[in-house]
Amino acid sequence: MLIAIWAQDKNGLIGKNNRLPWHLPNDLRFFKETTINHTLVMGRKTFEGMGGRPLPNRQTIVLTRDKDYQAENVMIMHSLDEVLSYDQANKGKTFIAGGSAIYTEFMPYCKKIYRTFIEDRFEGDAYFPEVSWNKWQLTERKQGPKDEKNPYRYYFETYERAES
Incomplete structure (x- = not known):
C-alpha cells in the first residue's frame, strides 16, 4: 500500500535546500516509528539531502x-511504474x-496520508503540491506536545482516501 x-x-x-526548515524532534520520532521496517521512496535530491545514506531498518528506494546513478544499500528505480510494481509485489x-x-x-496512487501540520510559517523553497482534500477523509488528528525541544504547535494527522 502506498x-x-x-x-x-x-x-x-x-x-529548504533539500532539508527540513524546522527542528521538531517529535516529528522525526513519529516518522521513524511509522516507517520502521517498511519501504521509503524518495527522489535523489531528498536522499542526498539526508546525507546520501539509507535510514536504518528501512528499505530505501x-x-x-x-x-x-549509484548509491550503496538502496534500490535505484527510474519510473513510477517500477515503484508501483515493487509495491504490488x-x-x-x-x-x-x-x-x-x-x-x-x-499522490493519485496513495491510499493513506500521514501529515504533520505545523502551525507556523518558515522560509524555504519546496512546497507540497496541491491536494484535492475532498478525496480524503481525516481519520485522526492528535496535537503533539509543545516543549523546549519542540517549540511549535503541531498536529499529527491521518487521512484515508475517501471512497468514490
Missing part, C-alpha cells in the same frame, strides 16, 4: 531519471517521502 508521509507549515512548505507499506515532484507523481 502511503504519503510529510511535515508542512501553514503555507505548505516542506523544505531512490527514484531518479539518471540511469547511471511487496504487499507491505511503501511510504512516499519526497520531494515535491515525487509527491506530485505518487
